[in-house]
Amino acid sequence: MAKIIGAVGTSHIPAIGKAMDQGLEQTPYWKDFFDAYPPVRNWLNEQQPDIAVVFYNDHGLSFFLDKKPTFAIGAAPEYTNADEGWGIQPIAPITGETELAWHIINNLIEDEFDVTVCQELRVDHGLTVPMTLLWPNEEYRKIKVIPVAINCERHPMPKPSRSYKLGQSIGRAIQSWDSDETVVVLGTGGLSHQLDGARAGFINKAFDLYCMDKLVTNPEALLGYSNADLTETAGAQGVELAMWLAMRGALEGEVNLLHQNYHIPVSNTGAGLMLLEPT
């Protein structure tokens, strides 16, 4: 059976992509942020997972408000990136995966998660920034990706507990796939931030650190939060915790924390990084 060998949580802020475009990684603003990534890259390089299941949210590239799925999953051989309107350079296509993707889809529907299935999808910075952060210099092209998009843009959004359960269902599906391939799960986005309104710039370090601790030791402690609670406590875009919860849900039971970092600010955001391994 396929095996989940680990999971990574990382922020996906567009400014990270721009900084990489411009080679700013070692400048004073960026150094502490980027210096946290080599241990995770090294681990990925040692483990050589075959497939990455990536929980992310689309910010108006593929999914406009006309047709915006609550949960969507890709089943395509390739995913392209494109101009998002504010200056981040599109990256070369991401390699897709269809066999495990369809196995997950069949299992999700059987599990009463009626996801939108995408046989063609343009992926935005929510997915591409983590890929280039974790596998720089187009190394990301060697890993097969299954994107899973969660609506974090328009309310109503899935409850945080529901995103966790989606992750659990996907985790079970992966582990029931008759294959010897290995899988890493990525949760991207967050942590606390608010871009809009008079409260723009709100960051809650204490809450972010609390979430990062609970994601390791007791994720179910976070499942009581509503999206309104997260908006209040972590800012309007703090609801992106959904992807970290889905990532953690995919890992059954206890985990080892192999690496973590938390850095303020990256753009308007408290930026988190976490590498987990099943026990």
Next chain:
Amino acid sequence: MNAARNPLDTVTFDGPKATQGYNLNKMCYSFNEASAREAFKADEAAYCDRFGLTGEQKEAILKRDILRLLELGGSIYYLAKFAGLLGLSVQDVGGLQTGMSTEAFKEKLVRAGD
């Protein structure tokens, strides 16, 4: 007080707001394309009219009034594309919304880490 506002002075982008702002957001979504950004810059008011913005929405676009655009149904993710077209970073937009200079806004972000 607007019903879609929560006590934190944040406009919740929900069904009613998405309905109110649909054309505005659709226009901003078009800014993913370089040709659309150029067309907007060539004649801003005409571009707004092409998407059927209300008079209030058009006025707020022309004035770069981000807070008002949020009130009128703009989603920050689409307004970010508008800001990008104007060459503004999210810190510039943060400053505009909070009445701070961009530098003061950046300072506030740094202090959140203390």
